[in-house]
Amino acid sequence: MDINMDTNKGKRQYIMVTPVKNEEDSFPELAKSVLEQTIKPILWVIVDDGSTDKTVDIVRNLINKYNWIKAIRLEGNQRDLGVHLSHVCREGFNFAIKHCTQQGIGYEYIALDADIILEQKYFEKLITEFEKKQKLGVASGRGANIVGNRIVEDKQRDDLPSGGARIWRKRCFEDTGGYLLTKSPDSVSNVKAIIKGWDTKQFNYIKFVSTRAHTSAEGYWWGYKQFGSNNYFIGYTPVHALLKGIKLLSERPYYTGFAYLYGYFGSLILRKRRIDDNEVKHYFRHIRPREIRRYYVNRLMNIFRMRTRRLL
Numbered sequence: 667m668d669i670n671m672d673t674n675k676g677k678r679q680y681i682m683v684t685p686v687k688n689e690e691d692s693f694p695e696l697a698k699s700v701l702e703q704t705i706k707p708i709l710w711v712i713v714d715d716g717s718t719d720k721t722v723d724i725v726r727n728l729i730n731k732y733n734w735i736k737a738i739r740l741e742g743n744q745r746d747l748g749v750h751l752s753h754v755c756r757e758g759f760n761f762a763i764k765h766c767t768q769q770g771i772g773y774e775y776i777a778l779d780a781d782i783i784l785e786q787k788y789f790e791k792l793i794t795e796f797e798k799k800q801k802l803g804v805a806s807g808r809g810a811n812i813v814g815n816r817i818v819e820d821k822q823r824d825d826l827p828s829g830g831a832r833i834w835r836k837r838c839f840e841d842t843g844g845y846l847l848t849k850s851p852d853s854v855s856n857v858k859a860i861i862k863g864w865d866t867k868q869f870n871y872i873k874f875v876s877t878r879a880h881t882s883a884e885g886y887w888w889g890y891k892q893f894g895s896n897n898y899f900i901g902y903t904p905v906h907a908l909l910k911g912i913k914l915l916s917e918r919p920y921y922t923g924f925a926y927l928y929g930y931f932g933s934l935i936l937r938k939r940r941i942d943d944n945e946v947k948h949y950f951r952h953i954r955p956r957e958i959r960r961y962y963v964n965r966l967m968n969i970f971r972m973r974t975r976r977l978l
Contacts, residue, residue: 679771679774680793680833681777682776683710683759684713684779685755687716687721688717695877696781699788700779703784704789709734711758712735715754716740749847752848755845776839778833778845780831783877802864803842804855804864805827805869806828807828807871809875823868828868834859841859842855853896853897853900857949886919890926891925894927894930894932895938897926899938907926907930914926
């Protein structure tokens with residue numbers, strides 16, 4: 667049965683890509699949340715990165731039941747948070763865009779989701795925000811992680827869309843070179859969008875829950891070490907990385923801060939290669955430091971105002 671035909675009208679259509687690898691425990695919940703969306707994707711491409719568990723059967727059942735769901739399978743057992751993952755995602759986007767071109771399928775938005783459970787109106791709410799503001803290029807909702815019996819909301823800047831639950835305006839996606847083959851592709855995508863004059867936004871009132879904590883696929887130490895190394899690669903300055911490491915040291919599990927700093931400064935000491943994109947490097951060397959200074963000045967001013975009011 668195809669339940670997608672009456673749920674996407676006019677310019678509210680979007681295509682979506684989901685990378686999976688051995689997700690038999692978490693993928694059914696993700697799939698259920700997609701199938702229950704009030705606006706479903708006109709095309710959903712699932713990229714199986716060589717799964718060896720029941721994920722293969724789950725994906726097969728979906729594509730047999732819904733003609734708007736397609737799947738491709740990549741062979742190999744490599745898994746990392748660097749270039750390989752961006753390769754997996756890009757294969758999915760290339761397939762989806764080619765399929766739509768061949769079949770004459772129109773769409774206005776491009777989405778990526780991974781390891782998440784979406785609220786029922788997730789994409790409807792995001793698309794509504796895109797319709798309100800034509801300069802909005804990339805957006806996501808606010809994520810949370812399941813920690814024991816609690817759901818803990820992520821603490822991220824409102825202008826940085828979350829990587830695993832984002833949606834691009836099609837023109838912005840094309841304007842920024844599509845899904846780039848690089849480390850930290852989502853961070854690079856945000857920067858490229860900003861450089862090109864697009865707005866980026868994370869909406870607090872739109873919710874999703876991650877089934878896997880940030881960078882935890884291969885363990886927190888390895889994940890945050892890679893996170894630091896990736897931030898070095900895309901051009902973070904030592905001061906920026908130090909501030910980020912200190913912030914991580916203040917949050918549980920505290921050792922992730924050490925892992926992050928080890929990854930960044932280890933790469934710095936070894937003078938490892940950095941991204942070959944002058945626009946991105948200029949942003950992190952010059953524009954981002956000014957934004958950080960402005961953020962901390964505003965934060966200190968707010969604290970000063972609050973304390974002044976209490977004294978009065």
